[in-house]
Amino acid sequence: MNSEIRNLKAERHPKVENRIGGNRTLSTAFGLRDSFGLRSSGCGASRTGFTLLELLLAVLVFAIVLGAIQVVFFSAFKLRTRTVDAIERSLPLQQTLAIIKRDLANLMPPGGPLSGALQSTPNLTTASGLSTTMSRQSGPQFYTAVGMVDDNTPWSEIQRVSYYLETPTNDAPGLDLFRSVARNLLPVMQDETEDQFLMSGVETIAFQYYDGNAWRDTWDSTQADSATGLTNNLPRALKVQLQLHQDAQSFGIPAPVELIVPVLVLARTNTLSEATGGAQ
Numbered sequence: 003m004n005s006e007i008r009n010l011k012a013e014r015h016p017k018v019e020n021r022i023g024g025n026r027t028l029s030t031a032f033g034l035r036d037s038f039g040l041r042s043s044g045c046g047a048s049r050t051g052f053t054l055l056e057l058l059l060a061v062l063v064f065a066i067v068l069g070a071i072q073v074v075f076f077s078a079f080k081l082r083t084r085t086v087d088a089i090e091r092s093l094p095l096q097q098t099l100a101i102i103k104r105d106l107a108n109l110m111p112p113g114g115p116l117s118g119a120l121q122s123t124p125n126l127t128t129a130s131g132l133s134t135t136m137s138r139q140s141g142p143q144f145y146t147a148v149g150m151v152d153d154n155t156p157w158s159e160i161q162r163v164s165y166y167l168e169t170p171t172n173d174a175p176g177l178d179l180f181r182s183v184a185r186n187l188l189p190v191m192q193d194e195t196e197d198q199f200l201m202s203g204v205e206t207i208a209f210q211y212y213d214g215n216a217w218r219d220t221w222d223s224t225q226a227d228s229a230t231g232l233t234n235n236l237p238r239a240l241k242v243q244l245q246l247h248q249d250a251q252s253f254g255i256p257a258p259v260e261l262i263v264p265v266l267v268l269a270r271t272n273t274l275s276e277a278t279g280g281a282q
Contacts, residue, residue: 094201117145140166176247211237
């Protein structure tokens, strides 16, 4: 006796199995694809990726970000370059002004055994390639007590100093400023000087002398003072003007750099009678 087990539900509904294995599975698969954003082509095969419009938008946004980064980086680089150039130009100027201030603040009174007269005898020279109206002026010789005494230089602390301008040898704009120093003030045969380079890019250097009432362009300590009738006098203050070279002069010539140094040294003091008369 053959026994046969039948699925009555399957016989009554023969399409249930196909519907369970096919339609419901496919609908579930399509539902998963839709939930994950997957697209299907017309042939039924799945295809993932971006459209051409999305790629173009991504490239455009990336280009805008790169352009903004480039602008910020280029601006920062230009600011750094300008800052470095300004610092490099200001350091020699500050050092030069400090040296000039030290020399003028330690002036020696004229008339001593190692200190001569203070006379402004400017040397006017004209740089090659420039007009004769743009003359170059160097300062006078003066005696100052800023020398360092050691075993290698057995001279006194008093030295003769002068400043002068020289045409640069490297085709740099402007002129070079030098400091000429003489340590041996009692030479036997020949006076030896030592030249010290200070800075470049200088157009002119000028000295002015304050007599207590006004600034004067010249000074001669060998001449008697009109008020006291005495010689070997020093000015009350000295002014140094440095005209620097400016490449772009579209906005005009800049003002010169000025340094004013008071002179606290007196060649003579008041006598007792003058002091008494002043006290009365």
